[in-house]
Amino acid sequence: MDRLSVEAKVENLYQITDYVEETLESLGVPMEHITSICIAIEEVYVNIASYAYMDETGKVDLEIDTKDSFIKIVFFDEGTPYNPLEKEDPDLDLPPEERQQGGLGIFMVKNIMDDVQYEYKDNKNVLTLIKHF
Amino acid sequence: MTINEKIEGDKIVLVVDGKVDKLTTQQLQDAILLALQKMSQLEIDFGGVNYISSSGLRALLMGQKTAQSKQGRMYLTNVTAPVKEIFDMTKFSNFLEIQ
Numbered sequence: 001m002d003r004l005s006v007e008a009k010v011e012n013l014y015q016i017t018d019y020v021e022e023t024l025e026s027l028g029v030p031m032e033h034i035t036s037i038c039i040a041i042e043e044v045y046v047n048i049a050s051y052a053y054m055d056e057t058g059k060v061d062l063e064i065d066t067k068d069s070f071i072k073i074v075f076f077d078e079g080t081p082y083n084p085l086e087k088e089d090p091d092l093d094l095p096p097e098e099r100q101q102g103g104l105g106i107f108m109v110k111n112i113m114d115d116v117q118y119e120y121k122d123n124k125n126v127l128t129l130i131k132h133f
Numbered sequence: 134m135t136i137n138e139k140i141e142g143d144k145i146v147l148v149v150d151g152k153v154d155k156l157t158t159q160q161l162q163d164a165i166l167l168a169l170q171k172m173s174q175l176e177i178d179f180g181g182v183n184y185i186s187s188s189g190l191r192a193l194l195m196g197q198k199t200a201q202s203k204q205g206r207m208y209l210t211n212v213t214a215p216v217k218e219i220f221d222m223t224k225f226s227n228f229l230e231i232q
Contacts, residue, residue, distance in 0.1 A: 013156055035184055035215055042186045046155045092224035096194050104223060105187040111222050 001065045008060045008077060010049045016062060017041055020073065023064050029071065029133070037071070037131060040112040043105035044075055044084075044127060052079025052125065070114075075127045082125060083118045085110075136164045144174035150181030153189035161189065165196035165207070173205025180211030190225050197229060208232055 004019045006012045017038045024034045048060050061076040084106045090099045092107075110116055115130040134151030145168045153161055168175050175196070193209070200207035208230035212220070220226040 010155060013154065017154075032215060036218075039184060039186050039219070042154055046186075046188075096190075096225060096228055097198065104190070108187060108219070108222065 001063055003064075004062045005059055006062075008049045008053055008058050008079070010046055012049070013042060013045060016045045016060075019062070020064065024071065027066055027071075033131065033133070036112045037073070037129075040109040040129060041073065043109050044129070047084060047105060048075065048077050048079065048125075052077045052082065054080065070130055070132045073129045075129075076124045078124050081120050083120075084127065085116060085118050134160060136161065138164065138168060140172070141176075143172070144176055145172040146176045146178060148178040148181070152184040153182055153192075154184065154186050155188045158186075158188040158192045162192040162195060165192065166199060169196070169199050169203060169205060169207070173200065173203050175200055175205065175207040177207065177209045178211050179209050179216060180213065183213050183215045185216050185219050187223075190219070190223060193229055194225070206230070 002023050004016070006015050020038055020041050021034055024037065045060065052058065058078050063074040063076070065072040065074070087103045087106050088100075089107050090103045092099075109129065113129045114132045117128045119126045134149065134153065134157040137148040139146050139148070147164055147168055149161065151157065165175065165177070177196075197207045210232050212231055217226070220229065220231065
């Protein structure tokens, strides 16, 4: 299992996406999957970096675990408890400017990944993303 | 991400290359708005873009609305398969002009 810890700031985005890209590449995951997984990772990370710690700062930990047929990526943060999966999906048939603000990123995450799970455990938000191959 | 601007007749073309993500979107948005100040017909050549996140989608939308408000036009060309997939997933393909 690989693990990375960064300060939850938007400008640290590339530390996260570079790490995911390199790890998945070294595991032989096809590039088209890596690109879409990195988009999902960006959406989750930017949400945490923007909202989890409000005006303060804190850590985001990322774990990547792989088995033969799937990849599991887990985010941990100690910010305000928040389950992004409770956010209602945007109404995509409305013109984008008439849609409710927010929710687009997490909608993309749910579509790109095969399974997304949230739990609050040991004072941490734990968001698990799974992609099968 | 790099953006090259060129003028072709009565339209302005932005050739975008690289990732359109949270950290580069502002650069794209600024380039779009600046281009639309110069001319009302804007082509965005997206052939060099394989990656777009939700922030990039919002910048494209803002560009399209700005063009419409000036009775102009903004459209995307050479959209790659992974970006088309994101446009379709979010149904932005119903609202953006893609050639």
